[in-house]
Amino acid sequence: MKVSADQPFEIIYSLFSHEYLGLLFESFVIQLDEKGRLSLAHQNISHVNANEFASGLDEVDYQLIKMMDEMQQDAVTKKLNTKKLKPKEYLRKIYDEKTGNKVSQEMIELKLEGLRSRILEKMKGKRLFEMANDGNPIWREIFIMEEPASVLFHFRRNEENTHYFPTIKYQGERLEWQYRNAYLICNQPAWMVVDNHLYHFAKGEDGKKLMPFLNKKFIVIPKKVEQQYYQKFVTQLVASFDVYAKGFEIKVERSLPSAVLSLSDLPGAPKADLFGNKNAEEEEEKIVFDLKFQYGNYAFRSEESASNNVELEQEGDNYTFHKVIRDVVKEKSYGDYLKDLGLPVKSSRFALEKSKAFGWINTHKESLEEMGIKIQQSSTFKGKRYFIGHAQISVEVNENIDWFDVNALIKFGIYKIPFAKIRKLLLQGKSEFELPNGEIAVIPDSWFVNYSEIFAFLEDNENVEEKTLRLKKHHIALAQELQNSNLVQLTMSRKLEKLRDFSQIEEYDLPETFKGTLRPYQKAGYNWLRFLNEYRFGGCLADDMGLGKTVQTLALLAHEKKVSEGATSLLVMPTSLIYNWELEAKKFTPGLKILTYTGTQRIKDNSRFANYDLVLTSYGIIRLDLELLKNFYFNYIILDESQAIKNPGSIIAKSVGELNCRHKLILTGTPVENGTMDLWSQMNFINSGLLGNQNMFKKQFLQPIEKKNDMDKAAKLHAMIKPFIMRRLKTQVATDLPEKVINVKYSSMTEDQEKAYEEVKSYYREKIVSELSTPGAKNQQFTLLRGLTQLRQIANHPKLTNKEYEGDSGKLDDVIHMLKSTASEGHKVLVFSQFVRHLAIVKAYLDENQIKYAYLDGSTKDRQAQVTSFQGDDSVKIFLISLKAGGVGLNLTKAEYVFLLDPWWNPAVEAQAIDRAHRIGQENKVMIYKFITRNTVEEKIMALQERKMALAGELISTEESFMKSLSKNDIEALLE
Incomplete structure (x- = not known):
């Protein structure tokens, strides 16, 4: 019978078998009569039509309706009914007494029991009825008891047997519930209807323990099964519920627990040395911590969750149940x-791991003792007894000449161990050795974490009489970093201390022969170059x-x-x-x-070199004339665009390493292009040994930073190189530069292009995707990059991939349109592409259109x-430049616009291109347009870069390291 939502109504819940x-359970709306009473007009309500009656429902009603929908036969059988039988037919089949499917029955009952429990927990304050056989949902009301x-x-227990029965009390009064047509709606926990009243229980008793007594x-x-029954059933009952016994004894123990942290060993994987090399001979063992609580003579492991534990003691014909009531609050603390x-x-x-x-x-021994937690060594340590005392290391670093x-x-403890x-x-x-008293110290x-770098860089003192070890002075930052963390006592001159902060370095006069003015930065x-000197x-x-690296170098x-x-x-x-x-030398240092x-x-x-103050040459000449050049002792060797030696295995990197000089200096706008090994190669040139040998550097820094995103290692590496790298960003120092505005221009693909x-x-x-799922596939990165x-x-x-392509390009249309606009307005524009x-x-x-350009x-x-031509000829408004050819060494301050036709993996290289125009001498606002094609990998790469490239300020990635950082999900997202 249809219920009108415009007339008074009430939601009720009905129980049927x-x-x-x-x-x-089933949910209904009932129309109310003129006196506000439930009428016979009713309608089933489900989540589909619930909103029609929203005025009479609260949030709990919506939850109850949804759960009741889930327990109806159509919903219950939907996933199990793979042959698409009618729900009734399917149920008849699996509940058949002879051929039924017990597994499916159990799965259904498990789901329904969970729903019943959740529904009953939310029934407080709602109206519940029993449904009549004729389908009347309000046949008989069930009153839900709040407490x-x-x-x-x-x-x-007597000489022949033991009688067992439960009694129930409600509000202190005994409840008569047996032989009263009582029934259980739910078993776990028990919800029981007695005389139209619905009861639940304080300790969440299992209904199956009450059902036999209805x-x-x-x-x-x-008597013959008494011992077995007491051991298996009564102990559990005594542990969880209130039990009254005659004929045997229940002893209850209440006390505060004593906490014991037990140690035992567990064999582990091969141990790695300081640099991560596996040592197959030594197995890295693990120590297992196990928290236990002692109550008198009884001990419980922390993971044993029962709040009460019971042990049965039998002496002759007498039984005693020992019940320990655990202090779960104290244990939790x-x-x-x-x-x-x-x-x-x-x-x-x-x-x-043991170490x-x-x-x-x-670290925590004293705190544990104050808290009252004891440490106990297990007898499983194969006869070993470990030292559990205070281990201390103190390191002094003092400046020498x-x-x-x-x-x-x-x-x-009391034992002093030789540092060596x-x-x-x-x-x-290795992490353990034996102390004089036979205990094993770990x-x-x-x-390992704090001192591994400084210990690795130490050198033996050549003076045999001195037992100290030496650290090269260019490892100053490492010593300062340890001092900042209170790990070493560092003594050094105030002047050397200033290297920590560039702003504290003293002022040096410029030579009179320098013809120019230096900006403050x-x-x-x-000043910094003079200090290093x-x-x-x-x-x-x-x-x-x-920013003028050339002019600073010429001043030096x-x-x-x-x-x-x-x-x-x-x-x-x-x-x-x-x-x-x-040109610059003639201008500033004639x-x-x-x-x-x-x-x-x-x-x-x-021999001619000695007649000159400065010899200018190229990397190519170094490679060709190495024998000649390495036999001359130079004052300074300066490498400009030093990323040329970023690959330590390259001929040019090896060649410059063989040159001889008193001082070394490198100049670069991008100290890191491809990865952290770029940094090692350049740092090793200027301060040999600063970052250890290649192998050590890979293990200590490169692999943790690039493969594990280890920010602590990145910070430590940054600290070590910081005194020897002077890097100022344009945004920090060049306040006299005009504004730079970056815009992203999104282009849409044409139909042919999209196809x-x-x-x-x-x-x-x-x-x-198929290669990703193939174990050990080595060409994944190559395929992905291609x-x-x-x-x-x-x-x-x-057309870049298919010369036969006859269609057009959305991006090209946009680029041409904007080129025509800027050029027609008299502006000059740089157009960069890596292709x-x-x-x-x-x-x-x-x-084709007879437009002049460089x-x-x-x-070229x-x-x-x-x-x-571009800088001096007003008729040349456009300069087309490939990324590799024009990324460095160009001064193009006449340009007011920079078009970046395709996004680049390396933001630093992109910045270099922009800086061809946005540099000292530029007087106009520089407008940068980055062209991105919508719904392509270009858009997705930009989004990925924002997440992936925040590792460390100077550690910038390109294709190779960017690929390494991609997860399977990232790759699949790029190719969606």
């Missing part, structure tokens, strides 16, 4: 305390492009001419920059005698002529 599923009832289980006064336990200390043993045992375990004990002296004191022994163990990755893991750079430290001047060289008359310095650079250095040592006509005689894109994407998605490159090219223009073929397409359009790629012979 299903022939297979047992007791179920819980209590159950007392009785046992009366129509029975007691159960008789025969111990567990929480240990968890806060990094040891989550509250719910299970917890294992730690970490004893490191933890060493050209190095630091290092002294260390190690103590385990501990250092040897640390370097080998080196705390924190010593450039003067600070000059005094201490014979090598340096890396890594200011942003356009002018000073060197004054104080080191007759000394010759060597400046190495890409060939394209030599002319620029010649007094420097300069030899340009390049070209096929160069005179190969190194080409989807074809390639589908091919690579299938190929890459696939992503093709997709990026198609996002520009499909030369992309520039060729733009170039073809400009040629052009530069790797094959006269770079300077193209630069001069």
